[in-house]
Amino acid sequence: MSTTMSTTTPNPSLVIRTVAPNITTFSVPFLRYNKFKFGGRATLVRLATGSLAIFSPIPLSPDVSSTISNLGGNLRYIVAPDIEHHMQLGPYKTAYPTATVIGPEGLREKRAKQGDQDVPFDYEFTRANKHELKLPEELAREFEIEYWDGHSNKELVFLHKPSRTLIEADLLFNLPAREQYSKTGEDPTKGVFNKLMLHFTNTKPGHKGQQRFIWYAMMRDKASFDESAKRVAAWNFDRIIPCHGDVIETGGNEVFRRLFAWHL
Template structure:
């Protein structure tokens, strides 16, 4: 059941932070497989029109709902950034019934299979589903598409959607790139720092950190994540790198501000340079 993955007291552990005047993050602790402290993060964004989009939403706590209202309250888009970040879609869709659900190919079918046995997963219809990276997809040409560029990295096993919010030069992504340790996401959690959670957690983090030369992450991305379709993966990375971002908001680990483009180019250097 998805409910087992949710903190018992999300209001007490959630960190709400304004990253830019138009972008807020809701950061929470989250343990992958019950062993690896990778954290979770939802990101509401205020568009130039005044409408709102939320990416990979986490628990809709009273504090999170109040923040959405503070941002104007007109939530029109609920985006699952990949096939794994969808647990709270139904919660948000019920609270904002006029919002469009957006996600990658395969997710509506996955949720339909889960719905009978999981009380957090509903059967809400998706307004936009990305079928492949080569397909032309429009979300809302008169609103959403004016502010965002996006890439469907369907060569990634989790079917990643990556969004670039042009007005604030911010890249929003889920599992394409981690930035562990998840310090902010665990800053209000009982037990404190995610770096004090055992040898397995430290080993996992060594493959999911952007620190130093990021050699562990480079190897993980090259030999594990992109091995099924490296050409397609490289093409997506090259398109994303063409965007002029200076901040990256990942779902797992700390937000990278100011030097995000340089960090991205370091982590994905082999995909950008044609590593053999």
């Protein structure tokens, strides 16, 4: 573990919450395309061994750093769950140089093209190896993983088996981002652009907007996408932690099956 402290200034809008035993979320406001109030979220999981894994890391502010320290400080895994949620890999790898980095194919090349800090990937999931590449043993004891290579963002989706929690990035959204904007004084539902985006990113029963968004905007390979959907639907989960929007505290499998019904 590195003794390097946090790399950014405090974030007064950060919401830190214990969602379940051994699961902590860091929720922040975030504007997509500088218009849509999407919100952002990192998820920190403490394994039975005491090691920590962070998914979709947000900026390493003093509060994030101290939370990691208070949970033992052994941040052993840094996960970029798709080709969009990777911006903070460099700062985390610098602060925790012995951590194992996990991500999907294409991200290494994207980061190089953008001039991002070079971060070696220890586990890189690809279309060819997705069923053969195994997680490190201590992670595999507590997590299932499915690589959605048929998804436009190349999603890595995780099931934390002890808490029956699905951890994902852009597989599905649950807007409005009420928790993520709760300290800002801003209403995440207000504004023309937000109202438009909410049509495609809510999880209300009977509403087809997000179903259509997934079908037309997020699916690149239907056969592979359908296969991944069926695998995840078979998992035993109740909670869903998305990167964008509120945590689905219960009934997550039902929500998933409704949104991905056309793929099941």
